[in-house]
C-alpha cells in the first residue's frame with residue numbers, strides 16, 4: 001500500500017515546474033524505483049508527487065555545436081547504454097549504467113533519479129564526477145548550473161531546492177575529448193546488487209605517459225568522490241604496472257570508507273587500491289570502454 005498525497009502528471013517542463021511551484025512540499029517522480037520504496041518504507045509517506053516520466057523533451061541525449069553532450073534526466077539506463085552519442089564519446093558512462101540492477105530496472109530507472117537520489121552507491125555517480133558533469137536546475141524563478149561535486153551535500157542529501165527540477169546534465173567537450181575510461185563495480189553478485197565499491201577511471205595519455213588522470217569512487221566516502229591528491233600524483237607518470245599500483249595505494253589518501261554489513265573498511269580499502277590499479281592497466285593495454 002502506497003501512502004501518496006497529491007499525484008500530478010506533467011507532459012512538459014513548464015507544467016512540471018508549475019506543479020512543483022504550486023506546492024513546494026511536492027517532489028518529482030521519474031520511474032519511482034527509489035521514491036516508491038521510500039514511500040512504502042514510510043520515509044516519504046504522504047508525499048505529493050509530480051510525475052515527469054512523460055516529458056519527452058527530458059528523454060533525449062544530444063550534442064551541441066561546441067561538442068558538449070546534453071543528457072536529459074529522464075533518459076533510462078538502457079537508453080543511455082544504447083545511445084549512439086554516448087557510445088561514440090563516453091561509452092564508459094553507458095557501461096556504468098549497464099551495471100545497475102537488472103534489465104527490468106535499467107529499462108525504467110533514470111539517470112536524473114540516480115543523481116538526485118544522492119546516494120554514494122549510485123552507479124552513475126563516480127563516472128559523472130570524473131566527467132565534471134554540470135547540472136542544470138530549473139524552477140519557475142529561473143535556472144542555475146551546479147557542478148555535480150557541489151550538488152552532493154552528504155549521504156542522500158543534494159542541493160535541490162523546493163520547486164526545482166534537474167533539467168539537463170551537461171558533459172563539456174573538454175571533460176571527455178581525448179580520454180579513455182572504465183567503470184568497475186565490485187558487488188557481492190553480478191547483478192541486482194548495490195556496489196561494495198564502484199571505481200571510475202579516466203585517462204588522457206601522452207605517448208606512454210599519463211597526461212591527466214581522473215579517479216572517482218562510490219561507497220568510498222559519504223558521497224561519490226574524486227581523488228585530487230592521487231590525480232596530482234599521477235600527472236606525467238609512465239603507464240606501467242608499478243605506477244598503476246602506486247596510484248591505487250595513493251587513492252587511500254583521498255577517501256574515507258566505512259564498515260558496513262556489505263564489507264569492512266579494510267576490505268573496501270583493498271578494493272579501492274586494486275580496482276584503480278586494474279582499470280589503469282586495462283586502459284594502458286587495451287584502451288578504455
Ligand SMILES: Cc1cc2nc3c(=O)[nH]c(=O)nc-3n(C[C@H](O)[C@H](O)[C@H](O)COP(=O)(O)OP(=O)(O)OC[C@H]3O[C@@H](n4cnc5c(N)ncnc54)[C@H](O)[C@@H]3O)c2cc1C
Nearest residue numbers: 030031032033034035100101109110113114116122123166
Ligand atoms: C531492485 C532495485 C535495484 C537497484 N539497483 C541499483 C543499482 O544497482 N545501482 C544503482 O545505482 N541504483 C540502484 N537502484 C536504485 C534506483 O533504481 C536508481 O537510483 C534509479 O536511477 C532511480 O531513478 P528513478 O527514475 O527510479 O528515480 P525516482 O525514484 O523517480 O526518483 C529518485 C529521486 O530523485 C528525484 N528526482 C528524480 N528525477 C528528478 C529530476 N529530474 N529533478 C529533480 N529531482 C528528481 C526524486 O524526487 C527522488 O528524490 C535500485 C533500485 C531497485 C528498486
